[in-house]
Amino acid sequence: MNVIEVRGLRKSYDGIEAVAGVDLSISKGEIFALLGPNGAGKTTTVEILEGFRARDGGDVRVLDFDPQVKGHDARVFRNRIGIVLQSTSDAGDLTVRETLHHFCGYYSNPRDPEEVITSIGLAEKSSSLIRSLSGGQRRRLDVGLGIIGNPELLFLDEPTTGFDPEARRAFWALIRSLKDGGTTILLTTHYLDEAEALADRVAVINRGKIIEISTPTELGGRATSLASVQWESNGEMHDELTSEPTSVVTRLGKEFNGEVPKLSVHRPTLEDIYLEMIGSSKGGSE
């Protein structure tokens, strides 16, 4: 059974379709990244799966629950998921430890709050008031609150916005360790390198529709796409597209009989592929 199963999901705001027929299947233990520009329908889709919004149409099962469930079943559902929202900024008059211990009490099978404090790298800050934390530290606390209930499924909405590169790496390690523990993760992010580093599969969504679902290495035909070899000769830059860059470089090495001036070999990054996909589906309206 898939952890998330979505068929034909639709949602409109004031007659405008924010989500226009989305299908998704996410299996247990997978890290799945949802990519798309602002206003593409990412957040709406995720908030419907989290149970924050009602859908207009389609079938949705999350851990075999309809996320719109009410009453006691809603508690049972939320007991099994963890949500890290895009931005939360509490007044912050509690310490890190007090907050995690308190949230721990909401769940039937929580993780040990002290362990969580260590895993999010806030051990030294555990007695500090939240208001005294830096942006990145607050974000890590948000993640701590998302995982305190020991969720089977974790939603991460742009988790590393505002992180410095080192904090981002540490965060990625934390997410990988959650995956190793069997947690399924649905991630939305603006950072393509983050999706590449973490995700088993990525979906690109634009204008309320999924354009493609694939692995990060194969998205948009990336695995088979041409590499570009660039070099300088007679004061002019040359650019050759090829499926066999090694033989081009070997050939150039012989031609120049040694170092090739300003040589570079460039394969399309996930970002290149993504921007091309978004650009071609935009139809020039934005």
Place this chain on the structure above:
Amino acid sequence: MNSLPSTLNLGLQRGKLEIRQFMRQRESVVFTLLFPLILLAIFGSVFKDTIAPGVTFSQYFVAGMVASGLVNSGFQQLAIIIPVERDFGSLKRLRGTPMPAASYFIGKSLLVLAGMIVQVILLLAGGVLFFGLNMPTSTSKWFTFAWLILLGTATSTALGIAFSVVPKSGRGASAVVSPVVIILQFFSGVFFIFTQLPTWMQQVAAIFPLKWLTQGMRSVFLPDSFASQEVAHSWETGRTLLILIVWLVVGLFFSIRTFKWERA
């Protein structure tokens, strides 16, 4: 798999947390809790006359201060704080956890009740020490006092939670909520002697709970002989109880039906 913690237990946990959070905002702790006593000091110094045999204005005013303390710490505080929590996103985060809405509401009631108890102790102690306040002597008056505080807290809390959907943002909340409270205080005989207000004001006030809380508190702090000077020539205790319960039900109904966890 263990079972989910009970709604009541989580409500108590929320209450502890809310009180702890409140206590850490030192300036607002001091001001909020001492406010009724400060007002008593001002009004008690300005109006020194006796309004009936054995009834000073301070004595009359204390009843109004306890009653409006209920409105301030419940209705006013919550209708301002909850939109701020909504703006911060803390409510949405709570919504995404298995904590039931009822536990959140119970937590808020406990915060209001705790603040109310401290306020009343400070007000009454200050009144007795500095303004010649006479404390009620009979058990039945203390009993009335106790249920008025409990029911008043519940009603005021429920109405504050219900009204928290009205302010569009946390920043504008105070501007929306405070005038409502201040006008009600004037109309309900908190600052003036109720029977000296224009009849239409009395009639408007009689729709809302503050007038009844104030009148109920007068039945606690004034001698029974004063009852004949009330509008109905009686304390109308039964009617007070009934009207507060009706408002409690109205407040609970709207709290449950219309509460907003996120900014629109």
